[in-house]
Amino acid sequence: MTTRRRTPDATRRSQATRRAILTAALELAGEVGYERLTIEGIAARAGAGKQTIYRWWPSKGAVLFDALLMLSEGQGDESAELPDTGDLEADLKTVLRATVDELNDPRRSEPMRALAVETLLDPALAADFAERLDEPVRQIKLRRLRRAQQAGQLAPDADLDVAVDMIWGPLERRWLHRRGPLTAGFADAVVETALDGLRPR
Amino acid sequence: MTTRRRTPDATRRSQATRRAILTAALELAGEVGYERLTIEGIAARAGAGKQTIYRWWPSKGAVLFDALLMLSEGQGDESAELPDTGDLEADLKTVLRATVDELNDPRRSEPMRALAVETLLDPALAADFAERLDEPVRQIKLRRLRRAQQAGQLAPDADLDVAVDMIWGPLERRWLHRRGPLTAGFADAVVETALDGLRPR
Amino acid sequence: MTTRRRTPDATRRSQATRRAILTAALELAGEVGYERLTIEGIAARAGAGKQTIYRWWPSKGAVLFDALLMLSEGQGDESAELPDTGDLEADLKTVLRATVDELNDPRRSEPMRALAVETLLDPALAADFAERLDEPVRQIKLRRLRRAQQAGQLAPDADLDVAVDMIWGPLERRWLHRRGPLTAGFADAVVETALDGLRPR
Amino acid sequence: MTTRRRTPDATRRSQATRRAILTAALELAGEVGYERLTIEGIAARAGAGKQTIYRWWPSKGAVLFDALLMLSEGQGDESAELPDTGDLEADLKTVLRATVDELNDPRRSEPMRALAVETLLDPALAADFAERLDEPVRQIKLRRLRRAQQAGQLAPDADLDVAVDMIWGPLERRWLHRRGPLTAGFADAVVETALDGLRPR
DNA sequence: ATGTAACCGAGACGGTACGTCCTGTCTTTTA
DNA sequence: TAAAAGACAGGACGTACCGTCTCGGTTACAT
Structure with a gap:
């Protein structure tokens, strides 16, 4: 009885919840350290259900990754270059x-x-x-x-x-x-x- | 009723058990990786009680540390030097x-x-x-x-x-x-x- | 950070699990005696998580109590009376x-x-x-x-x-x-x- | 390799230690109740080794039994009788x-x-x-x-x-x-x- | 006097069970 | 129908004691 992992429909995704989760992850990582950062803790702080996290991310590391990407949003362009003054x-x-x-x-x-x-x-x-x-x-x-x-x-x-x-x-x-x-x-x-x-x- | 953490008596320590624990820790770390290495697993593999591990080491990392020290026993001298051929x-x-x-x-x-x-x-x-x-x-x-x-x-x-x-x-x-x-x-x-x-x- | 003891939501309770736990408790009490009856044993026999027992009962005695109540279900009416033939x-x-x-x-x-x-x-x-x-x-x-x-x-x-x-x-x-x-x-x-x-x- | 249970030599028994153990057992039974009365606790309070207790008593109940006998020492005669005034x-x-x-x-x-x-x-x-x-x-x-x-x-x-x-x-x-x-x-x-x-x- | 045999305090040891925490899945309710 | 809420099986955590064992130190009896 394999319950096939359904792919969630990203278009219906709640952006407010996503931001709340990423923000909570960042805060908690800063407060208690990575070791004691838990999915349950993130969900509780974000006011989200655990399932919502499991639906969209495969691990707590992935949540944190997205959280950091959110932080550096905009400035992390592909076309960016290091300064080149000639020196x-x-x-x-x-x-x-x-x-x-x-x-x-x-x-x-x-x-x-x-x-x-x-x-x-x-x-x-x-x-x-x-x-x-x-x-x-x-x-x-x-x-x-x-x-x-x-x-x-x-x-x-x-x-x-x-x-x-x-x-x-x-x-x-x-x-x-x-x-x-x-x-x-x-x-x-x-x-x-x-x-x-x-x-x- | 504060049950002060008593310092164990190192002179009575069982060397056989110590070696069994360190060996089990090395083996398991190699087999399942650090994340899934557990104190319970080490104790079970070593045929030791969990308390024996908790008595002598503060964390599973410390166990692994001692295990690696055991591995490099003898050659890890303080007075060792890198080769010096002049080149x-x-x-x-x-x-x-x-x-x-x-x-x-x-x-x-x-x-x-x-x-x-x-x-x-x-x-x-x-x-x-x-x-x-x-x-x-x-x-x-x-x-x-x-x-x-x-x-x-x-x-x-x-x-x-x-x-x-x-x-x-x-x-x-x-x-x-x-x-x-x-x-x-x-x-x-x-x-x-x-x-x-x-x-x- | 006081983690307030949350009250479990009885409406969501799994009746199948409840019965499995009570049955396991009765069986084990009969087999090994009360002294050697353990929460872990009940959980294992019932195929339940320990937390499920701790969520609903405060002690192993309370589990056994409910188990006995389940046994005498129906016949233990409030309105029951002792026989009265006049003698x-x-x-x-x-x-x-x-x-x-x-x-x-x-x-x-x-x-x-x-x-x-x-x-x-x-x-x-x-x-x-x-x-x-x-x-x-x-x-x-x-x-x-x-x-x-x-x-x-x-x-x-x-x-x-x-x-x-x-x-x-x-x-x-x-x-x-x-x-x-x-x-x-x-x-x-x-x-x-x-x-x-x-x-x- | 049966290590035959040696019979301890009662003549060498330390009476001071025996009294200390029985007194500690009585005190602790009164303080924490029977359930939380432990052999380890009795030994610690009495300043005795655990083995000394296990040598002389088969269970914590037996210790408490002897402790109560000690309490009622003297008055518990075999030949005692209930009062008989004729009424x-x-x-x-x-x-x-x-x-x-x-x-x-x-x-x-x-x-x-x-x-x-x-x-x-x-x-x-x-x-x-x-x-x-x-x-x-x-x-x-x-x-x-x-x-x-x-x-x-x-x-x-x-x-x-x-x-x-x-x-x-x-x-x-x-x-x-x-x-x-x-x-x-x-x-x-x-x-x-x-x-x-x-x-x- | 001196073995020597026992008790004794101490506590390390292999274990069992505790009660808590978190995981990842599943189900029910809400909006 | 996505999300919140949360119950569930499972399992590791670190703690408390269990009962056994071994270690020296100390009696106390028998040479």
């Missing part, structure tokens, strides 16, 4: 400092950490996350570096995939593992070291 | 290739991933982990880099803390987030890029 | 012999003993039991005695509350404390002694 | 009024209730209790009635076993089931009714 080092410092500021704001940072952790545990969510958030952003970074490479500011044989990891990796690592403070100085040091290398010149 | 680049490649091999072995890798994720969720466990595993290893890395710096193989003003992140960070990131394959080639590229920098020379 | 002594012997038979049937007797013991330990249950079972039955007994008193078959100044205790007490005592066999002869002796008194005439 | 009715009233007073003193009454309940659940304890407390007392009662019967104050064919139940049963029932108040008046009424019977004379 790669200055541009990268500008971008990384902005990231530092964002990660230091707990209101946005806590739900993001929660989601990041969830992607480590849930491969399906990780794939969704990679496709809809991580990869587009990575392409933006790669485009900026490629332009710099064409302008002769980066070594012609530099592996840009490695370069992205090297520039943005340390920051993400410190943030995710709460290892050491996130400061503008750290951002600058990373950019300088990545560009100049560790060997004496 | 920093070659030495780093050797070390990172070894790490790649280790991380590609699911028997060790899966419980480690599980533990790494848990440190993201449990600050107390994270502190324990940092103190007993991460920081000692980081010091070993720093010592090797410092010797290279003194030998003139690294820039005298290079920030070695940033350097460590830059060399080992990308590997860890790929592993933890399952982003891209872990290969010897990737390890080599990271070492080369970190040492030479991205700018043309 | 008090014969009627009382009839009633007590029937009680003897009932108490000698372990299928009904064991759960009843279990419940009786539980009322000794749980005042709330005792009150419920007294109100819904014991007192109605006592009123039936009192009505029969009162009619006999009006008919001149009992002394006009006899304390009927004491009389009830004197007629039914010894039987209950032997049963509850397993002191001596329950026989028709014992029932007869009690009735005769209670009516005639101990003094020579 | 049976007056003597019985005296005895039952004394019992009423005893049962109204919670310090003695509560542990006794606890023990009484336990005998309902534990047949081994019930047998011990019957042999060492109940039966001797019953014999004393029977001896008094027998003397009265020989003196012509009771019907020659009266069943004295039934008589004992009839005289002492109602009091015990009210006490054990907390049904109605225990008063001297009730004691008197029971004695009068039992002696005179319910029929008009």
